[in-house]
Amino acid sequence: MSSIVTEQGILHYESIGRGQPIILLHGWINSWDVWREMMINLANTRRYRVYALDFWGFGDSAKATQIQATPFQIDSYVEMVNQFMDALGIQKAPIFGHSMGGTVALQMSFSHPERVEKVALVGSPVTGRSLHPFLQLAGYGSIAKLIWRYPIMLHSIMRILLAKDSKKVRTMIFRDVQRTTIESFFRSIGDLRDTDLRSKLPTLDIPTLGIYGAKDKIVSPLNADLLKNGVRTVEITLLDQSRHFPMTDEPERFLQAVHKFLGDQNHSSANGQVM
Numbered sequence: 001m002s003s004i005v006t007e008q009g010i011l012h013y014e015s016i017g018r019g020q021p022i023i024l025l026h027g028w029i030n031s032w033d034v035w036r037e038m039m040i041n042l043a044n045t046r047r048y049r050v051y052a053l054d055f056w057g058f059g060d061s062a063k064a065t066q067i068q069a070t071p072f073q074i075d076s077y078v079e080m081v082n083q084f085m086d087a088l089g090i091q092k093a094p095i096f097g098h099s100m101g102g103t104v105a106l107q108m109s110f111s112h113p114e115r116v117e118k119v120a121l122v123g124s125p126v127t128g129r130s131l132h133p134f135l136q137l138a139g140y141g142s143i144a145k146l147i148w149r150y151p152i153m154l155h156s157i158m159r160i161l162l163a164k165d166s167k168k169v170r171t172m173i174f175r176d177v178q179r180t181t182i183e184s185f186f187r188s189i190g191d192l193r194d195t196d197l198r199s200k201l202p203t204l205d206i207p208t209l210g211i212y213g214a215k216d217k218i219v220s221p222l223n224a225d226l227l228k229n230g231v232r233t234v235e236i237t238l239l240d241q242s243r244h245f246p247m248t249d250e251p252e253r254f255l256q257a258v259h260k261f262l263g264d265q266n267h268s269s270a271n272g273q274v275m
Contacts, residue, residue: 001060004087008071009062011084012054017043021090022262023081024052027099027123028135028189029177031059034098038247041255045264051088055101056080057184059176072187074195077104078111085115094118094262099125099219099244100192107197109206120209120261122254123219123244126201126227128193130220132161139190148182161218169245201230208234209261213242213249235261 003012014032016039024035032052042048054061056071070076081104085093094117097105102124109116125131134157137143147154154177162170177185208231212221224236237257242249 003060004084006062006080006083008056008076008080009064010060011056011062011080012060013051013084014039015049015051016040017046017049019045019047019049021088021093022048022050023085023090023093023095024050025077025081025095025097025101025104026052026055026058027097027101028192029058029173029180029185030099031176031179033059033172033176034245034247035096037251038096038255038258042258047264051084053081053084055104055184055188057188058180060179063181063184070183070187072184073191074100074104074107075111077188078108081105081108082112082115091115092117094120096120096122096258097124098122098247100188103128103192103195103197106204107195109204109208110197110200113206116206118207118209118261120211120258121223121227122211122246123213123216123221124210124223125192125195125219126223126230127196127198129196130223131189131193132218134161135189135218136193139186139193141186141190144182144186148185164215165243165245166248169248198226198230201226202232204231206233207261209257210234210236211246211254211257212236212238213244213246214238214240215243218244 003010026034035052039050042050095105102121105119109119210227212224239246239250247254
């Protein structure tokens with residue numbers, strides 16, 4: 001367990017391996033742990049030093065802030081990653097993000113392109129309007145407070161959304177949501193809902209990967225089409241049997257797409273549907 005101190009509080013991260021740095025960013029009401037198997041897999045290649053961060057307000061990172069501006073927004077999380085790279089002396093790295101984390105990674109590719117070697121989005125919204133309606137509603141303070149006041153309401157909704165997900169995914173989400181505060185809960189998803197990066201896609205000049213689950217009900221897999229039609233250099237892998245967590249649903253196919261994107265030899269993405 002490692003951390004750095006920022007003006008916004010503690011930033012927790014986990015790391016493993018030696019070699020080229022890779023940065024992994026988790027999604028809403030999640031934590032670094034969503035990347036555990038991928039971290040081990042990449043570290044075992046003996047080519048990478050892998051860092052998985054907890055966003056402010058999630059996991060083991062700071063839950064409160066002493067600054068006036070909220071740290072629970074996409075642009076603030078971009079700055080968090082920038083501060084992290086400065087603190088660890090990382091000049092440039094591939095950045096992978098799941099769900100909200102992929103939107104942060106994409107936004108960082110626009111605001112700090114000199115620091116992003118490659119960018120990968122896993123089940124991530126290019127536009128916040130592609131989120132499930134419940135997630136969009138959760139970004140309104142009044143609704144979030146109601147949900148927070150009656151935890152059974154949140155648990156019931158999450159059980160519906162995750163009904164067909166594995167027990168591993170459900171356990172992870174219910175654990176991580178207990179480490180979230182109401183501020184980070186609704187402010188982050190509210191800002192994500194209002195984010196729309198479609199118009200910026202043609203300006204992206206960084207190798208890009210999009211991995212989406214064809215059965216994802218939380219973030220529409222049609223975001224893959226937005227990337228395919230908007231980005232110059234992009235690889236798209238649509239995993240037929242995956243939902244919102246393809247790294248858990250189809251781990252072998254997921255990792256094949258990752259290794260192909262990174263340029264690793266002796267790996268193939270042939271088992272995924274590449275568009």
